[in-house]
Amino acid sequence: MPSFIQKLAACTERNRSALCIGLDPELSMLPSGYSRDADGIYSFNRTLIEATHDLVCAYKPNFAFYEALGYAGLRALERTLAIIPEHIPTIADAKRGDVPNTARLYAQALFAGWNFDSATVSPYMGPDSLEPFLDWPGKGVWVLCRTSNPGASYLQSLEVAGGTVTSPLFARVIEMVDALPSRADKGLVVGATSPKELRQVRARVPAMPLLLPGIGAQGGDVLAAAHAAATGPVVINASRSVLYGSGAGDTASAVRERAAALKDRINSSLYSFAESARP
Amino acid sequence: MPSFIQKLAACTERNRSALCIGLDPELSMLPSGYSRDADGIYSFNRTLIEATHDLVCAYKPNFAFYEALGYAGLRALERTLAIIPEHIPTIADAKRGDVPNTARLYAQALFAGWNFDSATVSPYMGPDSLEPFLDWPGKGVWVLCRTSNPGASYLQSLEVAGGTVTSPLFARVIEMVDALPSRADKGLVVGATSPKELRQVRARVPAMPLLLPGIGAQGGDVLAAAHAAATGPVVINASRSVLYGSGAGDTASAVRERAAALKDRINSSLYSFAESARP
Numbered sequence A, B: 001m002p003s004f005i006q007k008l009a010a011c012t013e014r015n016r017s018a019l020c021i022g023l024d025p026e027l028s029m030l031p032s033g034y035s036r037d038a039d040g041i042y043s044f045n046r047t048l049i050e051a052t053h054d055l056v057c058a059y060k061p062n063f064a065f066y067e068a069l070g071y072a073g074l075r076a077l078e079r080t081l082a083i084i085p086e087h088i089p090t091i092a093d094a095k096r097g098d099v100p101n102t103a104r105l106y107a108q109a110l111f112a113g114w115n116f117d118s119a120t121v122s123p124y125m126g127p128d129s130l131e132p133f134l135d136w137p138g139k140g141v142w143v144l145c146r147t148s149n150p151g152a153s154y155l156q157s158l159e160v161a162g163g164t165v166t167s168p169l170f171a172r173v174i175e176m177v178d179a180l181p182s183r184a185d186k187g188l189v190v191g192a193t194s195p196k197e198l199r200q201v202r203a204r205v206p207a208m209p210l211l212l213p214g215i216g217a218q219g220g221d222v223l224a225a226a227h228a229a230a231t232g233p234v235v236i237n238a239s240r241s242v243l244y245g246s247g248a249g250d251t252a253s254a255v256r257e258r259a260a261a262l263k264d265r266i267n268s269s270l271y272s273f274a275e276s277a278r279p
Helices: A004-015 A038-052 A063-067 A070-083 A100-113 A127-134 A169-179 A195-204 A222-230 A251-276 B004-015 B038-052 B063-067 B070-083 B100-113 B127-134 B169-179 B195-204 B222-230 B251-276
Strands: A019-022 A058-060 A091-096 A118-121 A140-146 A159-162 A165-168 A185-190 A210-215 A234-238 B019-022 B058-060 B091-096 B118-121 B140-146 B159-162 B165-168 B185-190 B210-215 B234-238
Touching: A004 A140, A019 A251, A038 A070, A038 A251, A058 A091, A058 A234, A063 A070, A063 A091, A063 B100, A070 B070, A091 A100, A091 A140, A100 A118, A100 A127, A100 B063, A118 A127, A118 A185, A127 A140, A127 A169, A140 A169, A140 A195, A159 A169, A165 A169, A169 A185, A169 A195, A185 A195, A195 A210, A195 A222, A210 A222, A222 A234, A222 A251, B004 B140, B019 B251, B038 B070, B038 B251, B058 B091, B058 B234, B063 B070, B063 B091, B091 B100, B091 B140, B100 B118, B100 B127, B118 B127, B118 B185, B127 B140, B127 B169, B140 B169, B140 B195, B159 B169, B165 B169, B169 B185, B169 B195, B185 B195, B195 B210, B195 B222, B210 B222, B222 B234, B222 B251
Parallel strands: A019 A058, A019 A234, A091 A118, A118 A140, A140 A185, A185 A210, A210 A234, B019 B058, B019 B234, B091 B118, B118 B140, B140 B185, B185 B210, B210 B234
Antiparallel strands: A159 A165, A159 B159, B159 B165
């Protein structure tokens, strides 16, 4: 069985892409032609996947968008997962975290029940809340580190005392994740909306995979995200900016155009960075 | 419509109980006589509820135990919620947290879809990740503060710099929650496993409702939990220690005995505390 990181690297290489698309469809945002129900959500996802499967390194559905529609929503997620080509890694954006006895069951639900290749988890409850997720060989675990929302810094950037130096809380999260033994592959979630913090994270863990949300609708910085790719794997996620256009027109080709344009922007940023980094 | 806190106070008064039972049944732990599937889970929950509905102030199902069983598990949760008497408040132990646009959908799923009276949420992503939950009048929102697991202190007790004083991270979470405007009732989750921290939390927010997990299997301190009730509402949760006995025998009466004994221990702790606090 390949590791999660091997699967991610293979898809990144095959599609020459670091772009991940967040499969986060909302009823109220569906383009015309899709029914405003869970079936419409599934059909829209199918359009997205058919239009972009050769442009992405991963797909990342966020559970909230499906749980909000009840059983029918979960069924739409299940049908969506079934049509994602086998070689494309999946990321369960679930942000779960609980006491060990309970986290074990969340890991089972995400990795065995849903058969996701990887999942996002929340670090607040400490190392033993992450361990049950890390106990799954072949899977990937993305720990929230410095998130992409406007209020992220409120706790995550607090300066934490420690001997003679202080460091932001998110740096302690990195230390925690880095030190944890793992049978799964470990990664961190760092918003592309915070280029400075992203550089700080990358400097601390040059080789660790980073999942970078916030490109597009949240205003994230593609160049900063590309910089982070210099020493280790990155997965650059966009959702709303790829899923929804401003006007009418054929959804499939419009989605493909937006995804291709973003993939190209990322790749040319990667290239400019590589160029500028030359001696 | 009564507020969540009014509903909680009414049930606490009616049953003279601060005991909450965590409806967290595991297949492998079900007593004999229950089928080892989601139907068995539901039947066991029905036994628990019938045996304890006049002994509790709330019921708290944790989603992980149901999500681990897929659709059938969620259906067991739905059937369970349907037989909880209307006057008993429910707590969705979900520990969700996400960017605002997504948190909005989690809140919708928990408060409208599932119709829970309250839910637990994770603070790591900051104030804007909590706001969508706080926007629901009549509901309750329990923010993780100092959790009951062994690794809780790793991040939550880090000393955070701030002007001339430092304070533990969980105190910053309290400040954050306290300062947030809310249409819902706000509360904090504080493990009964950490009496010292529990006292610190209570000193900072004398009147805020506290949800205190960790009694029983996790070794929490009933007396410390009772102390916290002196100035504001508390909900003292036990799961495994009430759900599962050591031997055979009639499940319903054994569960009732364990719940009644724990309720009485809590109440006599409340009484001893009130006595010892007299001038």
